Amino acid sequence: MKKDIGIGLLGLGTVGSGVAEVLVTRADSLAEQAGLSLILKKVLVRDVNKRRSVKVSTNLLTSHPEEVLSHPEVDIVIELIGGEHPAKEYIEQAITNGRYVVTANKEVMAKHGYELLSLAGKHNADLRYEASVGSGIPLISSFQQDLAANKISAIHAILNGTTNYILTRMAQEGLDFASTLKQAQELGYVETDPANDIEGIDAAYKLVILSNLAFRSKFVPQDVYREGISNIAARDFLYAKEFGYAIKLLAIAKRADDKVEMRVHPVFIPQDSQLAKVDGVYNAVEVETDLAGKLVFYGEGAGALRASSAVMADVLAIARNIYRGVNNVPELRLNQRVTVKPMSEVTTRYYLRLNAPDRPCVLAQISQVLGDNSISISSVIQKESDLAAQTAIIVIMTYPAEEKGIQKALKQLRQLPVVNEVSNFIRVEV
Ligand code: NAP
Ligand code: HSE
Numbered sequence: 001m002k003k004d005i006g007i008g009l010l011g012l013g014t015v016g017s018g019v020a021e022v023l024v025t026r027a028d029s030l031a032e033q034a035g036l037s038l039i040l041k042k043v044l045v046r047d048v049n050k051r052r053s054v055k056v057s058t059n060l061l062t063s064h065p066e067e068v069l070s071h072p073e074v075d076i077v078i079e080l081i082g083g084e085h086p087a088k089e090y091i092e093q094a095i096t097n098g099r100y101v102v103t104a105n106k107e108v109m110a111k112h113g114y115e116l117l118s119l120a121g122k123h124n125a126d127l128r129y130e131a132s133v134g135s136g137i138p139l140i141s142s143f144q145q146d147l148a149a150n151k152i153s154a155i156h157a158i159l160n161g162t163t164n165y166i167l168t169r170m171a172q173e174g175l176d177f178a179s180t181l182k183q184a185q186e187l188g189y190v191e192t193d194p195a196n197d198i199e200g201i202d203a204a205y206k207l208v209i210l211s212n213l214a215f216r217s218k219f220v221p222q223d224v225y226r227e228g229i230s231n232i233a234a235r236d237f238l239y240a241k242e243f244g245y246a247i248k249l250l251a252i253a254k255r256a257d258d259k260v261e262m263r264v265h266p267v268f269i270p271q272d273s274q275l276a277k278v279d280g281v282y283n284a285v286e287v288e289t290d291l292a293g294k295l296v297f298y299g300e301g302a303g304a305l306r307a308s309s310a311v312m313a314d315v316l317a318i319a320r321n322i323y324r325g326v327n328n329v330p331e332l333r334l335n336q337r338v339t340v341k342p343m344s345e346v347t348t349r350y351y352l353r354l355n356a357p358d359r360p361c362v363l364a365q366i367s368q369v370l371g372d373n374s375i376s377i378s379s380v381i382q383k384e385s386d387l388a389a390q391t392a393i394i395v396i397m398t399y400p401a402e403e404k405g406i407q408k409a410l411k412q413l414r415q416l417p418v419v420n421e422v423s424n425f426i427r428v429e430v
Contacts, residue, residue: 004037005319008068008099010044010090011080012061015104015131017054018304019078019311024055033316035323042068044081069093076318078311079103088112095125100322102314104131104307110205114218117332126321126329128314133159133206134283136306137299141313143213144330150289152214155253156429159206161281161301162189162197163229163249167266168279171237171246177230189281189302199228200249200264207251207262210285214253215260216335225343227265236353236424239383239395240268243351246276250429259341268351268428344404349378349428351397354413355421358385358392362418366394369416373409375401391420397428 007023009016023030023040031037040060048061068074069090077094079101081087088108094101101120103109108116109129120127130140158164165187166180181198184190189197196202204224211219229249240247245268253262269276274296278284283301288294300306321328356362367377376399383393398406406425413419 002036002322004039005034005322006041006071006073006075007038007315008042008044008071008074008077008094009040009080010065010068010077010087011082012043012045012052012054012056013080013082014304015307015311016043016078016080017052018308019080020054020056021304022308022312030312030316034319036319038315038319041073042071044068065090065093069097069099074099075322076100076102076315078315079105079108080311082107084108084111088116091116091127092119095120095123095127098123098125100125100318101127102311102318103127103129104311105129106132106202106205106209110208110221113209113212114332121329121332124327124329126318128318129209130314131307131310133209134285134297134299134301135303136309137283137285137297137301138310138313139210139285139297140213142297143210147214147287147289147292150291152287152289153255154288155207155210155214155251155285156275157203157207157210157251157285158248158275158278158283159203159251159285159301160197160200160249161283162191163200163203164278164283165189165281167229167232167247167249170232170234172279174234174237176234177232195228198230200226200251203249203251203264207253207264211253211260211262214287215255215338216333217260217338218334219260219262219340223262223340225263225265225346229266231424232266232426233424235384235393236351236426239353239381240351241271242381243268243379243397244271245269245428246271246273247426248275248278250275252429255338256341258337258339260338261341261343261346263343263346266426268426270430344402344407346403347400348403349398349400349430350375350406351395351424351426351428352413352422353424354394354396354419355391355423356394356419358382358390363394365416365418366396366413369412370396370398370409373401373405373412375399375405375409393423
């Protein structure tokens with residue numbers, strides 16, 4: 001008979017500290033739910049001498065991965081070191097050593113999820129990753145279990161709190177991108193490499209994880225078309241508002257027949273839509289299903305306690321199975337038919353902001369280029385004429401058109417003598 005369930009922790013940073021704290025402060029309630037006590041046996045860190053925000057006995061700390069991965073009393077390894085390497089190798093080693101694994105690592109799960117889940121299946125070991133998307137918002141288990149009978153046709157999501165915070169401040173206070181990014185960094189929201197947030201890399205990882213569950217596929221981050229938010233200027237928010245839109249960085253996956261389009265980029269969305277009202281560091285995921293209808297999951301997508309809620313849910317699910325002596329490793333059943341739809345075939349509406357000389361026939365030449373590429377204009381306004389320089393800002397909204405048409409038109413507009421600059425181009429999602 002087992003006396004307790006041994007936990008090995010890889011990482012004692014933001015999330016690791018939250019998890020260690022929950023293991024100690026909620027020990028009784030966790031034991032009641034699991035059937036056995038959950039005992040922290042060993043913790044891997046880089047620097048064992050570093051001051052920690054959480055009280056963990058120094059005897060438990062080690063900088064040698066083997067002391068956690070091969071510890072005879074560790075049943076569940078929780079990977080919270082982040083990044084691709086060596087996290088992936090540690091997860092593999094834990095699985096091949098016969099351990100159950102819980103991870104919050106979106107990068108590893110987006111890049112190697114299928115491979116690791118297959119390995120776990122081969123070793124009858126459960127690998128869970130609820131905290132990897134949306135932290136404490138119950139998404140992975142909802143997609144795996146609660147929506148299993150549904151056909152999912154679309155996901156529209158705000159999956160990165162940092163960029164949503166930046167866009168919210170820019171929209172509400174008219175601030176520019178650079179100063180808002182600096183504020184977000186001072187608040188500790190931005191990842192060590194800001195590109196992960198700003199360029200949509202983090203959101204793309206999370207979209208891959210959700211899409212693989214929604215469409216039973218094995219997509220990878222390269223399958224996602226991606227653009228960041230650094231090109232958005234304060235005046236884009238003003239014009240968006242005038243047309244009745246908000247600007248958000250959305251992660252979008254849509255399935256039509258067996259083709260799935262996946263993209264992360266800034267979009268205009270109607271001001272009265274639910275996602276337009278998601279402000280600050282909050283995350284929200286809107287899912288369109290055939291049986292359950294349209295669902296919206298909403299909450300804080302980062303932070304030690306939020307992530308520890310999801311990590312501990314996974315740990316408890318595994319612990320209950322260990323206690324009951326059952327093996328509950330989900331089988332991977334892929335839908336081999338689904339393929340990625342190339343971005344060039346995606347259809348949306350578009351917002352264009354151009355700088356052009358303020359004189360006759362300019363608009364006619366611009367609309368000629370758009371028309372030649374089968375792009376129909378829905379409205380056009382001329383803004384902020386500069387009398388001295390004799391230039392004007394021209395803002396154009398189009399009807400739906402294929403991406404390959406607009407890209408060709410943009411190239412031609414950039415070469416048109418009557419266009420000084422194509423200052424911005426943002427897709428419109430309705
Ligand atoms: P973090 O604060 O940077 O902590 C990382 C921890 O791992 C530190 O304790 C560090 O040791 C240790 N570590 C890193 N590389 C190591 C290595 N090669 N060998 C041994 N130890 C190593 O990271 P975090 O914010 O907690 O994030 C952890 C994971 O959770 C990531 O996958 C992240 O994407 C995910 N996640 C984070 C959040 C969030 O709000 N932060 C939310 C959801 C998911 P030292 O302390 O000695 O440096
Ligand atoms: N950098 C991420 C965000 C943290 O801003 O949402 C949570 O994954």
